[in-house]
Amino acid sequence: MKGDLVCLQKHELSKMDTQIKKKIPCDEDIFSLSDTFKLLSDSTRLKIIFALMNKELCVCDIGEVVGMTGSAVSHQLRLLRCASLVKYRKSGKQVFYSLDDEHVYGIIAQTYEHIKHKKGE
Amino acid sequence: MKGDLVCLQKHELSKMDTQIKKKIPCDEDIFSLSDTFKLLSDSTRLKIIFALMNKELCVCDIGEVVGMTGSAVSHQLRLLRCASLVKYRKSGKQVFYSLDDEHVYGIIAQTYEHIKHKKGE
DNA sequence: TAGACGTATGAACAGATGTTCATACGTCTG
DNA sequence: CAGACGTATGAACATCTGTTCATACGTCTA
Numbered sequence: 001m002k003g004d005l006v007c008l009q010k011h012e013l014s015k016m017d018t019q020i021k022k023k024i025p026c027d028e029d030i031f032s033l034s035d036t037f038k039l040l041s042d043s044t045r046l047k048i049i050f051a052l053m054n055k056e057l058c059v060c061d062i063g064e065v066v067g068m069t070g071s072a073v074s075h076q077l078r079l080l081r082c083a084s085l086v087k088y089r090k091s092g093k094q095v096f097y098s099l100d101d102e103h104v105y106g107i108i109a110q111t112y113e114h115i116k117h118k119k120g121e
Numbered sequence: 122m123k124g125d126l127v128c129l130q131k132h133e134l135s136k137m138d139t140q141i142k143k144k145i146p147c148d149e150d151i152f153s154l155s156d157t158f159k160l161l162s163d164s165t166r167l168k169i170i171f172a173l174m175n176k177e178l179c180v181c182d183i184g185e186v187v188g189m190t191g192s193a194v195s196h197q198l199r200l201l202r203c204a205s206l207v208k209y210r211k212s213g214k215q216v217f218y219s220l221d222d223e224h225v226y227g228i229i230a231q232t233y234e235h236i237k238h239k240k241g242e
Numbered sequence: 243t244a245g246a247c248g249t250a251t252g253a254a255c256a257g258a259t260g261t262t263c264a265t266a267c268g269t270c271t272g
Numbered sequence: 273c274a275g276a277c278g279t280a281t282g283a284a285c286a287t288c289t290g291t292t293c294a295t296a297c298g299t300c301t302a
Contacts, residue, residue: 020178020186024171025233030164032236033229037162042260043148043155050145057141059279065141072261074280084239093269093278103235108154110231112146114224115153118205163290180249193291195250214248214299 039083040108044068045076052086053105056098160204161229165189166197173207174226177219 025033039045047066051057057065063073077097080086087100099105146154160166168187172178178186184194198218201207208221220226 020172020175023175024168024186027164029233029236030167030171032240033232034162034164034167036232036236037158037167038259041155041158041162043151044260046151046155046158047145050151051141054141054144060277065145069262070279071263071281074278075260078280095279101235103231103238107228107232107235110224111154111157111228112150114222114228115150115157117224119153159289165290181247190292191249192251192293195248196290199250216249 036083039079039085040104040111042076044072045080046108048073048076048080049085049099049104049108052097052099056089056096058094058096060094062097157204157228160200160206161225161232163197165193166201167229169194169197169201170206170220170225170229173218173220177210177217179215179217181215183218 024030040049044066048062051062051065059070059073059077062077063070066073077086077088081088085099085101085104086097089096089098145151161170165187169183172183172186180191180194180198183198184191187194198207198209202209206220206222206225207218210217210219
């Protein structure tokens with residue numbers, strides 16, 4: 001659309017919009033980022049991650065700790081598994097899950113500080 | 122439910138589940154965390170945030186840079202505004218938005234490193 | 243003042259997401 | 273082997289979410 005060019009000149013963006021666009025990560029990276037945040041944006045999954053920060057746990061116990069059915073937990077664990085955020089170890093009937101990614105811990109910790117900081121304001 | 126106790130003893134969680142539960146943040150904090158991540162889990166909003174990292178921009182230009190209509194951008198800016206992630210400055214007809222929270226920059230940067238690291242594995 | 247422009251917002255729609263339910267699979271135990 | 277148990281998974285359902293469309297509001301300008 002040619003109207004856009006007029007608009008851009010008016011707003012003093014002119015050809016600078018190309019520069020700004022370049023600083024925005026490519027779609028692939030943007031989607032990776034949003035997918036990662038999406039995994040962390042559910043309260044059940046967050047609780048699971050916090051629970052696993054302390055100790056390896058089996059599905060049933062995770063369900064007990066976070067207050068959900070084994071089925072619901074298993075569905076969420078599947079997502080965390082696919083994203084390599086948790087790993088599992090089978091032992092007889094049980095499957096023990098633990099965190100597989102130390103980076104996520106840092107991301108959550110930083111965000112936790114953020115909301116605490118915001119609360120204090 | 123009394124059945125749970127049996128289950129817990131079997132899995133050697135016994136009274137330790139209370140300890141683990143204590144390490145999980147309260148619901149209020151969990152919801153704050155998930156809300157924050159939810160805001161970052163949309164590709165449009167991420168692009169907006171990246172665009173604003175460089176320079177204050179008006180709604181129309183943001184739309185141009187991220188490739189969306191002004192209306193869609195405005196709806197998303199409203200969410201970012203409510204969460205105090207962006208601030209705005211009115212100048213005549215236009216409204217210029219800029220980032221209001223430097224912490225978010227750190228969270229995104231760390232997550233960006235994370236996905237880059239994962240890619241390299 | 244009338245119209246153009248930039249922005250904001252509610253309603254409607256489509257798509258994504260999380261839980262529940264039913265069911266199936268593998269493992270242990272009587 | 274049969275049943276109990278822990279876990280996994282597909283389908284169905286309800287809910288949430290993001291975009292579009294229509295519209296409204298404020299500001300600038302002819």
